[in-house]
Amino acid sequence: MTRSVCVSCGQEFLVRPQSPKQTFCPGSDCQRERRRRWAQAKLKEDPDYRANQLAAQRAWHARHPEYWQTYRRRQSNEPPPSPSPTKSATSDASIFGADQFGGRWWMEIRTSGPGGAPQTVRVELTLNS
Numbered sequence: 001m002t003r004s005v006c007v008s009c010g011q012e013f014l015v016r017p018q019s020p021k022q023t024f025c026p027g028s029d030c031q032r033e034r035r036r037r038w039a040q041a042k043l044k045e046d047p048d049y050r051a052n053q054l055a056a057q058r059a060w061h062a063r064h065p066e067y068w069q070t071y072r073r074r075q076s077n078e079p080p081p082s083p084s085p086t087k088s089a090t091s092d093a094s095i096f097g098a099d100q101f102g103g104r105w106w107m108e109i110r111t112s113g114p115g116g117a118p119q120t121v122r123v124e125l126t127l128n129s
């Protein structure tokens with residue numbers, strides 16, 4: 001087996017026969033550094049990879065829209081915002097449904113109207129095409 005010097009930590013290591021061009025030692029920090037450098041080079045030279053990474057980051061952000069607010073709050077030890085108080089509950093129950101062909105959906109929200117009288121609001125959605 002050949003010996004080489006790691007380009008990350010400078011330690012000598014045994015080169016695996018399966019990867020004779022190995023330049024990083026098998027240490028976890030050096031392997032992480034190797035992957036980081038690979039990803040940076042790939043971002044620089046491969047527009048498809050760059051577009052995919054951007055799309056993945058945007059999709060992740062869409063799934064976690066509160067992440068950075070929470071992160072910044074954690075960093076500044078700011079308390080989380082308390083929900084604004086409401087004087088009374090605005091809805092007691094919601095009912096959802098769809099017709100058997102899937103072309104029409106509806107939702108009913110039962111609320112208290114003026115003076116506390118119960119009322120039902122119905123929202124319908126239809127398929128247009």
Ligand SMILES: [Zn+2]
Nearest residue numbers: 006009025030
């Ligand atoms: Zn190393």
